[in-house]
Amino acid sequence: EYILEAHNVYFQYEDGTEALRGISLGIEKGKKTVVLGHNGAGKSTLFLHFNGIYRPERGEIRFAGEKVLYGKSFLKKLRKNVGIVFQDPDTQLFSANVFQEISFGPLNLGLSKKETYEKVFQAMEETGITHLKDRPTHLLSYGEKKRVAIADVLAMDPEVIILDEPTAWLDPISTRQTLKLLDKINAQGKTLLLSTHDVDLAYSWADHIILMKEGEVVGEGTPETVFADE
């Protein structure tokens, strides 16, 4: 059962770069899917289609079997259910301190202060950042910012969590901690989709791997099968 699908999605940037060249793929509900590809393969562009930030020029995106429509109400539903952790935390974090940062999403969804408080503390605990609660976000280390960005999305309790290169520039210990955290989130029933150019990470962590190159899918399968014919 696919929670997210792309059907013949074509997308070109304004400067003429063809980032997605009629791409089709499905993300299975409850699984850990990794999109593996070099820089520029189109991974980020694909992810931005999955929560409606970008709209395909041709083709369509589906969420839970439904064709994504680009009106206010569908986009609201989509963005509540599909959370994105951006590659660069500085593009995601904008509040004065960590607590306010993580509160923003749930408050924006209309949760009460009490419900928000609970969600924020749960998210901080899970990501190991409770001690950073009152710290200004701009003074955090890169690794800390990455964890706040994950907590941001967790607090909104989406069904799918998409992470763009979540382990890029993290040291090996932080990388392992992040992957362990993601396993825990997945065990709670969340669908996870992440991108990487790290073959070993994809091989050891994914349930399903999608290989992307120059805006196209060039292979997919389980870690055991996907590299078999290379």
Ligand code: ADP
């Ligand atoms: P990946 O996430 O796999 O590194 P991207 O989706 O970021 O790939 O990029 C796909 C292609 O689109 C690349 O050729 C990239 O240079 C180009 N691209 C990405 N963002 C923009 C943009 N804002 N304007 C023009 N081209 C872009």
Ligand code: ADP
């Ligand atoms: P940074 O890389 O930002 O300096 P550290 O890697 O030094 O952060 O981690 C600081 C503390 O947070 C350590 O005690 C570490 O065990 C914990 N930690 C780091 N990453 C995670 C994570 N993804 N989930 C939970 N705890 C983490």
